[in-house]
Structures are given as C-alpha cells and as structure tokens.
Amino acid sequence: MIKSLPKEENPREKALINGIESLSNVELLALVLRTGNKDESVIQLSQRLLNEIGGFVHLMNVDYATLVSLKGIKNAKAIELLSIIEIAKRLKQEDSIRKPLLNPYDIYDNVKNELMFLKQEHFLLLCLDNKNCLLKKKVIFIGSLNMSVVTPREVFKEAIGVSSAKIVLCHNHPSGDCHPSQEDIYITKQFEELGKMMAIEVIDHIIVGWNEFYSLKANRCFKDRHE
Numbered sequence: 427m428i429k430s431l432p433k434e435e436n437p438r439e440k441a442l443i444n445g446i447e448s449l450s451n452v453e454l455l456a457l458v459l460r461t462g463n464k465d466e467s468v469i470q471l472s473q474r475l476l477n478e479i480g481g482f483v484h485l486m487n488v489d490y491a492t493l494v495s496l497k498g499i500k501n502a503k504a505i506e507l508l509s510i511i512e513i514a515k516r517l518k519q520e521d522s523i524r525k526p527l528l529n530p531y532d533i534y535d536n537v538k539n540e541l542m543f544l545k546q547e548h549f550l551l552l553c554l555d556n557k558n559c560l561l562k563k564k565v566i567f568i569g570s571l572n573m574s575v576v577t578p579r580e581v582f583k584e585a586i587g588v589s590s591a592k593i594v595l596c597h598n599h600p601s602g603d604c605h606p607s608q609e610d611i612y613i614t615k616q617f618e619e620l621g622k623m624m625a626i627e628v629i630d631h632i633i634v635g636w637n638e639f640y641s642l643k644a645n646r647c648f649k650d651r652h653e
Contacts, residue, residue: 437469451482458510463498471498485511487543515539526558530641530648533594533632536560538650541598541634549576549597553590554629561588576613578620585626593621595631604635604647614642 437453449457455472462468478496479488488511493504518539527533537550549567552560564584567576585593595617597610606614614631621628630643637650 452476455485455507458507459499459503466498475499484543486515486539525560527552527554527560527594528558530630530632530639530644531651533596533630533641534634534639534648534650537563537596537632538634538639541596542636544598545600547597547600549595551581551584552594552596553585553588554592554594555589556591558592558629561590578617581617582620582624582626586624590626592627592629594629596634597632598634602636604633604638604640606631606633606640606642611642 437449437456440453441449441457446454452469452472455475456468459468459472459475462471466474475493475496475498476482476485479485479492485507488508490504490508493499493507494501499507525532525536527536533552536552541548541550546568547570548565551562551564551566553562553564555561562584566580566584581593581595584590595614610631610633614628617631618628630641633640633642635647638647639650640647
C-alpha cells in the first residue's frame with residue numbers, strides 16, 4: 427500500500443511536502459491505484475501499467491477491457507482510474523468551450539486527444555460563434571472520407587441548429603501522416619463554396635496525424651508544439 431512505502435518513495439508524503447504538481451506521472455497514478463500486489467509495489471505496478479499501454483498519453487483513451495486484462499488491475503481499480511480519466515476529459519471539454527479557437531494550433535489542441543489515437547477516420551465538425559468560441563462538437567461520419575458520405579446537408583444542419591456563424595472541419599489520418607489527399611482538398615473546397623451560399627464561414631479543415639496536423643487554410647503541416 428501507499429502508506430507502507432518508505433517515506434522518500436511515498437508520493438503522498440512528497441505531495442504534502444512539495445505540492446501535488448511535483449509528482450511524476452507514475453506517482454500520480456500510484457495515488458489513484460493505492461495498492462500493488464504480492465509481486466510488486468504500487469509504484470512498480472503504475473510504471474508497468476504505463477509501459478503496457480504505451481505511455482502516459484494513452485491513458486486518455488484506455489478502456490475497461492484493456493485495464494482489467496493487466497496483471498494487478500481488478501474491477502475496482504479499473505473503474506476508479508476510468509473515473510479520474512473521465513473527470514479530466516470533462517474538465518478539458520469545459521475549458522475548451524470557453525476558449526476561442528483563433529488559429530490552427532487552438533483547433534488542433536481542442537481535437538487532438540479525440541482524434542490522434544483512433545484506428546478509423548473520424549470526421550468531426552466544430553460549430554463556432556462570431557467570436558470563434560465553440561458552440562457544438564459532433565462526429566458526423568466514421569470511415570474513409572468522400573463527398574458521397576460526408577453530406578453537406580448534415581453538416582450545415584448541425585451548424586444552423588446552433589446558429590453557428592462559422593464551422594471547422596476536422597478529421598484524422600490513422601496512418602499518422604497528416605498530409606491531405608486529393609479528396610480532402612476537394613471536400614474542403616466544396617464546403618467552402620457551400621458555406622458562402624449559406625453565410626456560414628468554413629474557417630479551416632484540420633487533418634490530425636501523429637503529433638502533427640495539417641491546416642488546409644494555411645496549406646501547411648505543423649508539429650505538435652507540446653511534443
């Protein structure tokens with residue numbers, strides 16, 4: 427258990443003395459898990475969990491089945507960990523609603539955790555007000571993009587429904603390469619023209635790759651500035 431660890435290794439003691447922000451990712455995870463098992467301490471269990479899921483960043487998308495398949499993670503630990511992850515997601519979502527999306531980096535920061543790790547292409551619509559604040563976010567389509575399946579009618583119906591002045595098109599490339607296909611470019615141009623007719627501005631189309639993204643408005647690829 428946490429309390430049985432030597433004082434210098436006890437994340438609870440370190441947090442009390444130095445502040446919670448001083449803890450490493452492994453130590454924060456150990457506080458949530460609380461106990462290890464007969465073969466390893468809670469610190470060792472936390473480190474192994476992160477190693478097996480591919481690192482701290484993948485906690486955001488870990489699921490129940492994956493957690494309980496790991497040695498030392500039972501139902502209660504899995505649910506407690508998932509609840510912490512869900513709280514973090516909701517706090518981030520609330521914060522992102524208030525923050526205006528003023529440039530491609532702002533848009534990427536808003537959607538990257540939802541899109542970067544997906545195994546299929548997801549087409550995500552952001553509806554914005556006149557100040558570029560988020561009104562609504564919705565997955566419109568899952569699968570390879572083309573104009574026959576990503577229907578303008580559904581996209582603009584969502585925008586009109588929340589009185590959106592502007593929209594952003596976003597999708598991911600599961601390959602990790604963010605550069606646009608000819609179909610991506612074609613869809614963007616078509617939506618821009620339709621947006622002018624509907625008096626709804628298409629301010630960008632962001633393609634999310636692995637720690638990078640492409641802005642069709644800026645016509646260039648950007649690296650994740652937090653990488």
